[in-house]
Amino acid sequence: MITVMRTWANALREFKHATTNFLDLLNRAFESAKDELAKTPEKLAVLKENKVVDAGAKGFVHFIEGFGKALKGEDVEIHAEVEKINELHVEHLEDSLHRYCTEALLRGTDLNLDQMKNELQKHGDSLVVAGSERTARVHIHTDHPDEVFAYLASVSRISEQKVDDMKRQFEAANHKKYPIAVVTDSIADLPDQFVDDYQIHQFPISLIINDTTYYDKVTIRSERFYAMMDSLKVYPTSSQPNAKSLENFFSFLTTYYQEIIVLTVSKEMSGTYQAFSEAASKFSDAKIHVINTKQNSGAEGLLVLKTAELIKSGKSYEEVIAEVEKIKEQTKILVSVKTLKYMVRSGRVSKVTGIAGKIMNLKPVISIDSDGKGIIFDKGLSLKSSNKKIYKHVKEIQDTYGIETYAIVHANALDRANEYEELYTSLIGKKPAYVMDISTVVAMSAGIGTVAIAYIRNGDKK
Numbered sequence: 001m002i003t004v005m006r007t008w009a010n011a012l013r014e015f016k017h018a019t020t021n022f023l024d025l026l027n028r029a030f031e032s033a034k035d036e037l038a039k040t041p042e043k044l045a046v047l048k049e050n051k052v053v054d055a056g057a058k059g060f061v062h063f064i065e066g067f068g069k070a071l072k073g074e075d076v077e078i079h080a081e082v083e084k085i086n087e088l089h090v091e092h093l094e095d096s097l098h099r100y101c102t103e104a105l106l107r108g109t110d111l112n113l114d115q116m117k118n119e120l121q122k123h124g125d126s127l128v129v130a131g132s133e134r135t136a137r138v139h140i141h142t143d144h145p146d147e148v149f150a151y152l153a154s155v156s157r158i159s160e161q162k163v164d165d166m167k168r169q170f171e172a173a174n175h176k177k178y179p180i181a182v183v184t185d186s187i188a189d190l191p192d193q194f195v196d197d198y199q200i201h202q203f204p205i206s207l208i209i210n211d212t213t214y215y216d217k218v219t220i221r222s223e224r225f226y227a228m229m230d231s232l233k234v235y236p237t238s239s240q241p242n243a244k245s246l247e248n249f250f251s252f253l254t255t256y257y258q259e260i261i262v263l264t265v266s267k268e269m270s271g272t273y274q275a276f277s278e279a280a281s282k283f284s285d286a287k288i289h290v291i292n293t294k295q296n297s298g299a300e301g302l303l304v305l306k307t308a309e310l311i312k313s314g315k316s317y318e319e320v321i322a323e324v325e326k327i328k329e330q331t332k333i334l335v336s337v338k339t340l341k342y343m344v345r346s347g348r349v350s351k352v353t354g355i356a357g358k359i360m361n362l363k364p365v366i367s368i369d370s371d372g373k374g375i376i377f378d379k380g381l382s383l384k385s386s387n388k389k390i391y392k393h394v395k396e397i398q399d400t401y402g403i404e405t406y407a408i409v410h411a412n413a414l415d416r417a418n419e420y421e422e423l424y425t426s427l428i429g430k431k432p433a434y435v436m437d438i439s440t441v442v443a444m445s446a447g448i449g450t451v452a453i454a455y456i457r458n459g460d461k462k
Contacts, residue, residue, distance in 0.1 A: 001056035002126075003128075004036045004037050004040070004057040005033075007035075007036040015028045023068070023071060026067075026068045026071070030065060034061055098125060098142050102138075102161075102219075103137070103139050104137070104148075104149065104158055105158070105159045105160040106136045106152060106156040111156055115155075116129045116136070116155065123142045123144060123147055124140045124148075136156070149214065150220075157211075163219060168201060177198070179258075180259045180261060181256075181261070182198065182261055182308050183261065184203070184304045185203050185265055185272050187272070187439055188263065188293075188301045188303075189298045190202075191436050194434070198312065201253065203246070205238055205240075206241070207441060208238075209225075216238075216441045222411070226448055236444055238441050240271035241272060241279075254285065254288075258286050260286060261289050262280065262288065262291065266293060267372060268371060289317075291325065291328070293328050294372030295333060296368065297452065298333055298408070298452055299331050299333035301434075301454070302407055303456075306327055332368070332397075333368060334394070334452060334453055335450060335451075336416075337363065337365075338363070338450055339448075362381065363385065365377045365389055366446075397457050398428055401458045402458040404458050405456050406424065406455035407435070407436075407453070409435070409436055409438045410450060410451040411447060411451075412437065412443075412448045413449045418435075424453060432453075
């Protein structure tokens with residue numbers, strides 16, 4: 001589509017000196033765009049194989065045709081046309097594309113477009129870099145938008161960015177596994193494997209770093225954030241989901257799902273729950289239930305996973321909601337913080353508390369209470385001491401109720417996470433559902449070196 005648009009724009013520039021008639025100029029440029037549209041099957045194998053043109057490009061050509069006719073006072077006839085791709089080649093269509101449609105608006109003083117093109121080519125396909133030395137727009141299909149934006153941030157200021165998960169969109173439209181959609185925010189720490197297996201729709205929380213807005217787990221990942229967080233003069237902040245973006249998100253989902261269950265980070269910690277609730281209320285034609293998990297990170301991730309498992313088992317929309325509302329009261333996370341300096345920088349604790357904690361070598365155990373508020377669950381004067389306090393609590397829960405499932409999450413502390421995995425595998429009698437690095441938003445407050453265990457206990461005492 002962008003190629004056809006560029007051809008049309010170039011034609012306008014080329015023919016503007018050849019005619020003084022504006023309508024004639026539009027017509028000539030239209031013919032150039034139409035010719036370019038006919039060539040689109042040659043640019044993508046799947047289009048050629050199925051003998052169709054690019055749908056987006058065709059829509060643009062229809063738009064400029066209608067615009068020209070309207071200026072001439074001619075009637076614009078609208079015909080609904082559907083080009084069906086041979087079902088035998090649907091999987092081929094999916095496999096031929098990179099996962100993320102990625103766009104960025106760049107601003108600078110000496111942007112080198114050719115250099116950008118050469119560097120970005122190795123990150124994907126469908127690459128377009130257009131603009132000037134001061135402003136440029138980038139479009140690319142890639143599997144690693146975070147790497148694309150890491151490079152772009154090194155050569156320019158990123159003014160705007162947009163990323164669409166084409167794989168999840170394609171699945172929703174053509175190959176959805178379940179009739180109920182599961183939605184969550186990126187604060188829910190759940191491995192990509194589970195997110196993909198259960199076709200979970202994860203909406204990224206925004207982070208503002210060096211005056212640039214990034215999307216958690218999409219355009220920035222924890223690995224890159226760890227490398228920069230100690231050198232940032234202005235510490236990053238997060239923001240709740242944009243209302244318009246959420247409306248667009250639900251508009252897409254309700255096209256393919258009539259029942260949607262949303263699980264959010266604790267509303268006591270973020271405005272995310274309220275933002276989702278307000279956006280969902282605008283779609284009365286579909287059933288959308290927003291659950292305040294009263295949790296975050298690995299505990300929220302376990303609840304999302306449990307929701308997906310209940311849907312897979314065949315439970316109804318109402319049954320799943322009732323079950324999850326009950327299970328969330330049996331869920332907890334205990335976090336061993338290695339240092340308080342990141343909580344001080346992020347504003348989670350005061351500077352006075354941070355200084356006192358440093359003097360006393362305080363290693364607090366952080367958790368979430370029954371209302372969903374963050375609390376200091378216990379205090380230790382060493383990591384060994386805080387680890388013992390966490391172990392004591394988990395053992396009491398295991399002995400009293402039994403633990404149905406658990407997960408271990410960490411902030412660039414795989415060594416500590418491995419120790420936790422060995423310790424709790426022995427105690428609980430089974431391996432964790434997963435071990436993973438936490439989201440960038442959570443890492444911003446928890447800080448490097450943090451490790452946590454999240455669990456869902458059984459409902460009844462032994």
